Amino acid sequence: MPWMIAPHLPRAAARHLATLAVCALLGIAAASAQDLQPREVAAGVWMVQGASALGTPANRNFISNAAFVVTREGVVVVDALGSPALARELLAAIARITPQPVRQVVVTHFHADHIYGLQVFKDAGAVITAQRDGQVYLQSDAAALRLQASREELAPWVDANTRLVPADRWISEPTSFTLGGVEFLLLPAGPAHTPEDLVVYLPQQRVLLAGDLVFRGRIPFVGQADSGRWIAALDRLIGFGADLIVPGHGPASTSAQADLQLTRDYLQHLRLTMGEAARNLDPFEEAYARADWSRFSQLPLFAVANRINAYNTYLLMEQSSK
Numbered sequence: 001m002p003w004m005i006a007p008h009l010p011r012a013a014a015r016h017l018a019t020l021a022v023c024a025l026l027g028i029a030a031a032s033a034q035d036l037q038p039r040e041v042a043a044g045v046w047m048v049q050g051a052s053a054l055g056t057p058a059n060r061n062f063i064s065n066a067a068f069v070v071t072r073e074g075v076v077v078v079d080a081l082g083s084p085a086l087a088r089e090l091l092a093a094i095a096r097i098t099p100q101p102v103r104q105v106v107v108t109h110f111h112a113d114h115i116y117g118l119q120v121f122k123d124a125g126a127v128i129t130a131q132r133d134g135q136v137y138l139q140s141d142a143a144a145l146r147l148q149a150s151r152e153e154l155a156p157w158v159d160a161n162t163r164l165v166p167a168d169r170w171i172s173e174p175t176s177f178t179l180g181g182v183e184f185l186l187l188p189a190g191p192a193h194t195p196e197d198l199v200v201y202l203p204q205q206r207v208l209l210a211g212d213l214v215f216r217g218r219i220p221f222v223g224q225a226d227s228g229r230w231i232a233a234l235d236r237l238i239g240f241g242a243d244l245i246v247p248g249h250g251p252a253s254t255s256a257q258a259d260l261q262l263t264r265d266y267l268q269h270l271r272l273t274m275g276e277a278a279r280n281l282d283p284f285e286e287a288y289a290r291a292d293w294s295r296f297s298q299l300p301l302f303a304v305a306n307r308i309n310a311y312n313t314y315l316l317m318e319q320s321s322k
Contacts, residue, residue: 036062036089038097041252042205042244044070048090049251052218052300055082055113060157062086064113067209067246068094071180074103078200078209080117083157087117091124102126103179106186107167108211108248109194110134112146116158118165130167131188134196138164189213192230201240208242208256216250216259218300220266222309227267227316234264266296274310275317284314
């Protein structure tokens with residue numbers, strides 16, 4: 001059964017945008033542009049890996065991963081990267097690997113670094129599938145404002161011709177299909193990282209395409225996520241017993257259970273430390289300084305993301321304790 005869905009709230013959307021703005025202002029910027037090089041991580045399963053950085057013109061907003069599965073009857077892509085130019089580059093890379101067309105694109109969630117390339121695949125004739133609650137985000141002020149800001153901050157890679165693309169097929173229940181002898185399970189997993197999280201599992205290969213439910217080798221962006229339900233989602237994913245995970249950020253993992261557990265442990269640590277502070281009415285700054293971050297402090301983007309993650313969790317736990 002899919003998880004229950006929490007509605008988007010205008011205030012939450014505004015706070016989400018404010019969080020992104022704070023990240024940008026911190027100036028942790030940027031990695032230089034890197035090549036988009038597909039790598040086969042399991043039989044017929046390929047991925048491209050974005051930089052562990054915030055999106056900037058220098059890195060073309062190539063900060064997230066995308067994957068594609070090659071079958072004898074066509075290709076299924078999971079996520080579309082952070083600009084139309086990157087999507088065109090990915091489409092060309094797929095064409096060098098197989099003459100089969102891209103039949104479907106599955107969207108794991110509607111954060112900008114995963115969806116601004118959708119229009120390229122749509123124009124190429126692919127069917128786009130996403131979790132139904134993505135419709136709420138696409139119609140929100142937050143989505144429009146994020147695109148407007150991206151056109152300024154990420155030019156020329158995101159510009160006036162970049163558009164938000166809805167799915168052709170919206171799902172709210174676990175769904176499966178087979179293409180070219182390969183079985184695909186699409187599993188709604190939100191609200192967690194976002195309300196509309198969707199993961200893809202390939203049972204024959206025991207490969208989990210996890211989107212941003214899993215951040216490997218870097219601190220997750222928690223934002224306004226429902227971290228309690230995110231932990232519950234990770235518990236369910238751990239139960240799959242996958243041999244390999246393609247995360248939304250970071251390299252593919254052949255230590256699937258350990259990497260799922262690391263993301264889970266980080267979220268749990270946030271909730272335990274900030275929850276205790278909220279219950280005791282301790283000021284955030286004192287609680288943050290007192291907390292032991294040593295297990296996570298060496299991970300990339302700790303300096304830019306951890307304080308914001310902790311503060312948002314403090315506010316969440318403060319609300320839940322009332």
